[in-house]
Amino acid sequence: MSDEISGRGDPLKSLQLLWGRTEAPKRGPKAKASVAELVSAAVTIADAEGLEAVSTRRVAEAVGISPMSFYTHIPSKAELLDLMMDVVSGEILKDRPVFKPANWRANLTRVATDYRDFYLAHPWVIPLATHRTVLGPNTFRSADIALSAIEGLGLTDLEMDRVITLVLDYVHGAVRNAAREKMVKDLTGMTDEEWWYRVAPFLETVDFTPYPVLSRVGKTAGETYGAHDPRGAFAFGLERVLDGLAVFIDGKAPGKKRR
Amino acid sequence: MSDEISGRGDPLKSLQLLWGRTEAPKRGPKAKASVAELVSAAVTIADAEGLEAVSTRRVAEAVGISPMSFYTHIPSKAELLDLMMDVVSGEILKDRPVFKPANWRANLTRVATDYRDFYLAHPWVIPLATHRTVLGPNTFRSADIALSAIEGLGLTDLEMDRVITLVLDYVHGAVRNAAREKMVKDLTGMTDEEWWYRVAPFLETVDFTPYPVLSRVGKTAGETYGAHDPRGAFAFGLERVLDGLAVFIDGKAPGKKRR
DNA sequence: GGATAACTATTTACAGCGTACGGGGTTGTT
DNA sequence: AACAACCCCGTACGCTGTAAATAGTTATCC
Structure with missing residues (x-):
């Protein structure tokens, strides 16, 4: 789905999780997994295999709980995405440079x-x-x-x-x-090279006269940098x-x- | 899935469809639907409801064929996406302006x-x-x-x-x-206004002293434009x-x- | 101490997705 | 008449997010 965007969950739930404002439970068994662990596992999967590999089942499995136990910790996948975004944002300008x-x-x-x-x-x-x-x-x-x-x-x-x-x-x-x-x-x-190799023969059969500027500039650019x-x-x-x-x-x- | 990108299908198949290089069939019954109709239907759905609403089933239904008949015309959804991209690109700079x-x-x-x-x-x-x-x-x-x-x-x-x-x-x-x-x-x-309304009370409980510049600039910008x-x-x-x-x-x- | 409430964990189930597979109907050629 | 080419379609599989119901664990209250 292309409807994977941040901010799709309950705004308040996300905020509480983002700022650690969920009060500690007084009763009940100890949790096998924490929110931070789930988020961290999700980020690891996304970094390695892309966002499409991040499913609630995969994330739950990664921290050793059953698929539906995910929802004990995080209301839905939407909130997970918000948490993932913020946690990796911590890497930007990490050491707070001195700006003059x-x-x-x-x-x-x-x-x-x-x-x-x-x-x-x-x-x-x-x-x-x-x-x-x-x-x-x-x-x-x-x-x-x-x-x-x-x-x-x-x-x-x-x-x-x-x-x-x-x-x-x-x-x-x-x-x-x-x-x-x-x-x-x-x-x-495919690598970009393989892709070009596959595509080039067809492009030679295309009439480029309607695209004179593109044809000239594209050729020069391609010869200089490779594809890009x-x-x-x-x-x-x-x-x-x-x-x-x-x-x-x-x-x-x-x-x-x-x- | 976030793996919805262009160029995911067979490059040659996409090129042939993009340039109308599929030879006309000599035998067999007349097709109920054409590639152009399918692409156009898909674009209509995407414009109205977003990319996530574009499924092969929906597109097939929109042109009046059964779900699996889609694949008679287009090898897979990946090629459909390429065709959609190119067809709407025809709207850019449509009248070819005179540039001095x-x-x-x-x-x-x-x-x-x-x-x-x-x-x-x-x-x-x-x-x-x-x-x-x-x-x-x-x-x-x-x-x-x-x-x-x-x-x-x-x-x-x-x-x-x-x-x-x-x-x-x-x-x-x-x-x-x-x-x-x-x-x-x-x-x-939610509209942006509703979103802010839901979010604002929580933000007032947040300590902004670690973010002095953001706090000042964000406040001024918010007061001037609204959210953005x-x-x-x-x-x-x-x-x-x-x-x-x-x-x-x-x-x-x-x-x-x-x- | 037993009941109860709060909390975690899990099983089952459902609708929707892309599409592999196999079969049936239609058309033109031999 | 036979065959090949082609279109259409029904069934099925594994994947997704998550609703609903249930079972198990812990702390609190009478």
Whole structure:
């Protein structure tokens, strides 16, 4: 199903689990498994085999309980997904870098590459995230650090929001494909090279005259990088984005007075 | 399943269907349904109810054949997804605008907004697309037009590829959330306002002192736009990206000689 | 100390998914 | 008339999330 997104469960249940606000049970037998164990097992499965391999049965089995016992700990799979998202978000900007306003460009580069590495490490978060952010401690922490990369530049709060949104949107857009490379290879059983090898003979029978620019540019690009070059594209795009932000930031910075 | 991506089927089968290279059958009864009808029905379902509502059974039923007859026309669901992607790609930059090199900024704005509208109209393509582009006529056509928006600027083929990649990556990143707003609302049964209403009381019990910047910026942004403002964020980000590209393009354009 | 409430764990069951398999009906060619 | 090519379909399997009912364990109350 493509309806696997975060925030699909009961918002309050998710919040309570995210912030550890479930009160300790007074009676009843000791639990064989904890929520943290379940979430951790689910993340392990998702990292190794992709989100589609994460089923409540698999997760329950991984921690040694029967399929339906999963629901003793977590109300439904939807809440599990929220918890998975927040727990891996703890890896972003883990060591809380010291950001100096004068170095905003380096600061944002650090933020961008950290988020990129995060997506590459956990590509399954990409389709899961929506505009309703998971409201968990780790997600908050990484967002706070990202924003602090552009503190003290004379930007208004709204401008800071816009700038970080731009950078993270770009990172997401640029990385989504590279992050899913392994997944694509696993699901198709082909490397990119094998895929091209299979596809190339047919493409030679296609009339490319209606696509002159694509035909020329695509050929050059293909000959240079092979099929694609995500690292190079990311670096190029990020520099352009930062150049654009420089125009914006310098246009209001030290020289000019804020109004 | 989150393993719903394009390019998962037999590449050759997909290509033959994409380019209409299946030879007409010489014998046998007339088909009750055509591939085009099946694809069109699937797109209708996906547009209305999301990708998760597209099942081979549903699509077959929609064109009036039994569930398993689907496979007479299309080898598997994977090929259906490829065909769906390409057919809707025909809507992008449909009228092939006239691009003048001097207006590259307006040209790219047109490309960006057209792709944005495309994602908004068919949000289900977002998780489907991978780095292995669907090699269909409509996909080629839109890519060709997009590239022609920056022809004649003195950019190398490789630079053109990089620039278009940047713009389309940004559009994808910026639009993904807005595009799925309706889906999120349908799946959760809540509007964003209802969601905030359910979530706010809990957030007031959370200690925000570890997230001072997020707390301040988030509060200001929330008070100004409500939860979020995708249109404004898109416009802001696109201008910054174009500013960055202006630095790059003007840095090598008319005045300077190309080496 | 026995009843009861709170809690965990489990079994069974159901609808929906993609699709393998095998059979039946229809059409054109030999 | 026979056959091959082709379309259509019924049955079945293993997978999914989870509702419902039940059994077992622990702490509290009378």
